[in-house]
Amino acid sequence: MPELPEVETTRRGIEPLVTGRALERLVVREPRLRWPVPPGMAEHLAGRRVLACGRRGKYLLLHFEHGTQLVHLGMSGSLRRVDPGEPVRRHDHVEWHFGEAVLRLHDPRRFGAVLWHASDAGPLQAHPLLAHLGVEPFDPAFDGALLHRGLQGRSVPVKQALLAGDIVVGVGNIYASESLFRAGIHPATPARRVSRARCDRLAAAIRATLQDALDAGGSTLRDYVNSSGEPGAYFTIHAAVYERAGQPCRRCAAPIRRIVQGARATYYCPRCQRP
DNA sequence: CTTTAACCCTGGAGGC
DNA sequence: TGCCTCCAGGGTTAAA
Numbered sequence: 001m002p003e004l005p006e007v008e009t010t011r012r013g014i015e016p017l018v019t020g021r022a023l024e025r026l027v028v029r030e031p032r033l034r035w036p037v038p039p040g041m042a043e044h045l046a047g048r049r050v051l052a053c054g055r056r057g058k059y060l061l062l063h064f065e066h067g068t069q070l071v072h073l074g075m076s077g078s079l080r081r082v083d084p085g086e087p088v089r090r091h092d093h094v095e096w097h098f099g100e101a102v103l104r105l106h107d108p109r110r111f112g113a114v115l116w117h118a119s120d121a122g123p124l125q126a127h128p129l130l131a132h133l134g135v136e137p138f139d140p141a142f143d144g145a146l147l148h149r150g151l152q153g154r155s156v157p158v159k160q161a162l163l164a165g166d167i168v169v170g171v172g173n174i175y176a177s178e179s180l181f182r183a184g185i186h187p188a189t190p191a192r193r194v195s196r197a198r199c200d201r202l203a204a205a206i207r208a209t210l211q212d213a214l215d216a217g218g219s220t221l222r223d224y225v226n227s228s229g230e231p232g233a234y235f236t237i238h239a240a241v242y243e244r245a246g247q248p249c250r251r252c253a254a255p256i257r258r259i260v261q262g263a264r265a266t267y268y269c270p271r272c273q274r275p
Numbered sequence: 276c277t278t279t280a281a282c283c284c285t286g287g288a289g290g291c
Numbered sequence: 292t293g294c295c296t297c298c299a300g301g302g303t304t305a306a307a
Binding site: 033034074075076091107108109110111153154155156160262263 | 276277278279280281283284285286
Binding site: 263 | 300302303
């Protein structure tokens with residue numbers, strides 16, 4: 001499932017293809033995504049120039065003069081470059097035509113989204129889907145102090161507090177487990193009980209885990225965004241705990257455990273990770 | 276305010 | 292081989 005590193009890698013892949021270029025045509029084959037693709041979006045964007053390609057959390061942002069297109073990959077989405085005339089496959093829902101470069105959104109489960117925020121509707125940060133997002137993990141402002149502040153007053157397990165995305169964005173289910181392992185923190189620890197010192201460790205662990213995934217993505221960037229890449233083939237990080245239930249911890253050899261928190265699987269080492 | 280559960284959807288896995 | 296059931300999962304939203 002695309003987490004922040006996959007989304008950022010996608011952004012870096014498409015940025016040179018779209019920046020400064022006019023969107024000749026937008027094709028919406030299946031508007032029924034997480035939310036309906038706004039009617040008339042194709043007409044609204046035809047011939048308009050993309051000024052920049054950004055990202056906020058897991059939202060890709062295509063900035064136009066008159067507004068911004070928000071693209072979310074959900075959990076099964078991928079955005080790839082294909083050649084014009086490349087056969088359309090099942091679940092190819094939206095297409096951006098920039099001359100010889102065509103971007104195609106492929107999303108079997110349709111949890112993704114393609115939305116529009118007009119410039120005259122107010123600042124982009126005020127968009128309902130962006131307004132409550134936490135800080136970017138690579139923003140210098142993200143540190144142990146900020147994390148510690150954000151965890152105060154919450155009794156939910158620290159893993160769920162990370163996933164909520166209102167303290168720091170981009171930490172999905174995989175990297176939440178991996179980051180907590182790296183920091184040596186038990187995932188069920190109540191958020192407010194994580195000490196300031198351990199928040200320093202955790203913030204560093206989150207950044208390091210995401211950076212590792214980004215590095216892995218960078219090495220496979222060509223395959224990821226170009227049509228040669230297998231759709232749905234996301235980065236294979238060298239997971240320490242994720243989906244390793246019953247297998248020996250790479251650090252201490254104790255069997256990795258799987259628990260369910262908030263209806264989501266969490267993996268951890270009972271010996272390396274303490275409350 | 277915080278916390279919990281339901282929901283959107285399809286492909287893949289497992290049971291029979 | 293085929294059909295049925297179950298589950299995963301990001302993230303929003305309604306309900307408690």
